Amino acid sequence: MKIGLIGFGKAGKAVANVILQHKDFSLEWVLRKSGTLEHSTAKEVLGISVADPAMIYSEQNTDLEELLSKNTVDAIIDFSTAESIYSYGRIVSKRNIKIISAISHYEENEKKLLKELSSDTVVFWSPNITLGVNYLLFAASLLKNIAPNVDIEVIEEHFKAKPGISGTAVKIAETLDLNTSNINSVRAGGIVGKHEVIFGFPYQTVRLVHESISREAFGNGALFVAENLDKKKNGLYNFEDILRPYFFNQS
Amino acid sequence: MKIGLIGFGKAGKAVANVILQHKDFSLEWVLRKSGTLEHSTAKEVLGISVADPAMIYSEQNTDLEELLSKNTVDAIIDFSTAESIYSYGRIVSKRNIKIISAISHYEENEKKLLKELSSDTVVFWSPNITLGVNYLLFAASLLKNIAPNVDIEVIEEHFKAKPGISGTAVKIAETLDLNTSNINSVRAGGIVGKHEVIFGFPYQTVRLVHESISREAFGNGALFVAENLDKKKNGLYNFEDILRPYFFNQS
Amino acid sequence: MKIGLIGFGKAGKAVANVILQHKDFSLEWVLRKSGTLEHSTAKEVLGISVADPAMIYSEQNTDLEELLSKNTVDAIIDFSTAESIYSYGRIVSKRNIKIISAISHYEENEKKLLKELSSDTVVFWSPNITLGVNYLLFAASLLKNIAPNVDIEVIEEHFKAKPGISGTAVKIAETLDLNTSNINSVRAGGIVGKHEVIFGFPYQTVRLVHESISREAFGNGALFVAENLDKKKNGLYNFEDILRPYFFNQS
């Protein structure tokens, strides 16, 4: 499966790292805002020897139509910023190239655009594209469904400098219908990221815990999504749509 | 819902404690092997003032047919030993009284009998009847289904004197297709019971943790089952059958 | 070692339970406010068959001087309320009977009285008399001393109904010079009591965790203190005074 990656910041680099090392996927090219690494390849930058072309292009010097004409892809993976969808969205959807977006936050306008694009191609969006966090959301919401009156609290731990409540914790609270007062934010040292959902029953406790080790988890999540979108019809999908079918196959 | 309880050992007492305090259930009577507490009530023994009759009977001095004729119940909850099913099984199934068995281990003969009885009434069996452990089994097996190649390890912690690997850990290993070498048994002090399933991905970790606080969790589990068997057709059910429908209702 | 116990509420009963079962200690009697169980023994109430007399007396019907004259003790263990010290303090200190108080909170007046009494006998006071919590305070304060700039956060988890921040968490915060904003209070289900101190370094994390299983931990703590006060001179001691000598003996 041929991938075009939009964005090459910290997350983008980690994702490129994972794609380059996965035998079923080829990183065709990277398109980014900055012109700094133009004419280099993601392989050189990351020090990985593989066959993928992985050429880096800058947005201002690149005509996307032309790039796709000479080097098309099966899917776009977007780890850049919310506005990028305006510049690549229609061009790739017309060509029926799948869109996998991991943008943290879209405004209403962008969500509307995603919906429009999804009539021409498969469009996927998840603000946190790791498998672990999405599984946790799914499993937690199942337990809440089973035991609607159980007490639920969330603990999220991150490095000292992280401001505010983590976006993932907010998403967990929304999904489980909790108040912000049920979220306990711990900020200390260099903790990469830990989310714990505590279900307190009268005589027992269930805890669902997700710990991040590195940003490469985004890459694995994006490729998991790409694999699972394989034979999907045109439409707009989220991570729960991807996980749901696994339930029915459960032995 | 009227309940007859078979067994009044440590677990049985804890279960009686929960039933007596639940407004939607009435503990009609307790039937036990030993004659020690005969003519007392479970209310007196446990020091709870409620309306439930909760009279304690001993097996040797009690004719179950007669007892049911004057004081019938909607469901039997069995926390005694494996053989009890032979003495009460046919009598209650004929009367279409539900059977909820929490016996840890049945031999093939007893399993066959359960199957037979289930043509006349609703029969439920779960070797560990807590909601938390069964949810954990269900959620863990879902994640294993999503990520079949993930590394899975189990840590179970119990009080120093507990011999062997815990039955729940063995059940987790069977469900997830693990080897005994993937189970780590910690025995220390007075730990009541903790089970942790670790899913190790390359760049993230998911942990499902269940902690027992007291045996009363069995009681809550049994009543949860009783509620969920309410409009079920005759047949043999396990805990997964009870949990599965919650998935489809998931918002 | 002969013990007189003041107080027979939930904590007092758990403490009696531990003393009765410890071969090196004998529970001579229990003195309590309420007259309800007068003329019974703590052995009967708790269902333990041992040689300890363990007779229960009520304050209003008992002359402590007289009781001590016919049945003296080596130490008083006090799990009653703050005011009790006024009624028994001088009487027992004059007889050089050790005082071990586990009262959660004393006003200045009572602290002054303890100080006075300590010129006549060994007086010990700790608001939380479990070994685990006191060790945690001690070990945490040592790490803070080693790494004064480390980020420290506290998570305390208790049953849903527990109001406010736990006294132990407040004590941890005082000891480590933290703000209340560094304490995260989780209230869910029937959690007995868990305190976690997180030390976040840039590239590593250290966690000290204490979990309560039952109130009997108070009893073990009180007897640990009693053993360690054995050859102490008259004076006022706290738990840190008891733990400090273990450091010097450390191999």
Next chain:
Amino acid sequence: MKIGLIGFGKAGKAVANVILQHKDFSLEWVLRKSGTLEHSTAKEVLGISVADPAMIYSEQNTDLEELLSKNTVDAIIDFSTAESIYSYGRIVSKRNIKIISAISHYEENEKKLLKELSSDTVVFWSPNITLGVNYLLFAASLLKNIAPNVDIEVIEEHFKAKPGISGTAVKIAETLDLNTSNINSVRAGGIVGKHEVIFGFPYQTVRLVHESISREAFGNGALFVAENLDKKKNGLYNFEDILRPYFFNQS
């Protein structure tokens, strides 16, 4: 404080990274086996702009006496292999340059040499030079001293490919006089490194947990040691010698 670093593998690079970013320390040079990066600086390799010279030298092309004559240091930090001590030991000890060795394992001969060198200079050796692990060893051994009969179990978690029991877990077991059967080794995914010591009391549990985030923890540990060796007399020290004085200053 001027530092010369021996070794520039994964750990050595992480240590250089920390030294370069610490304002109180200057990385004068790096001496390593391989000649690959000769004539580069550690600053270039790690992409850090600072004033430290940090020139990289290879052992085969470098005369250490000459290097020290033109660019002396206050301390050597050794993250290379056990044999290196033979080539640099006497040269630096003669010049009263401190030796801080983080070599995982030394044979008897090398330990004897360290002892000899320590008559001429301050010599420090710790097989695991992180502050967290050494604090954990120290604090665990204190609790074992307080409660010699408590049940102790160790859980160590690492990435799937790590063979055998972790060296740190073995060290914990030796320090606490445990059997290998008390160590539970979990291998799953990409877990960086977690060590948990569980103290199981009858009615409470204490857990000491250390989690590694990255190898840079070695660098912080080495600099912590360097600071604490500042006014020490010649002699051979280990990490416990460094931690012990903090106890006496404990408020």
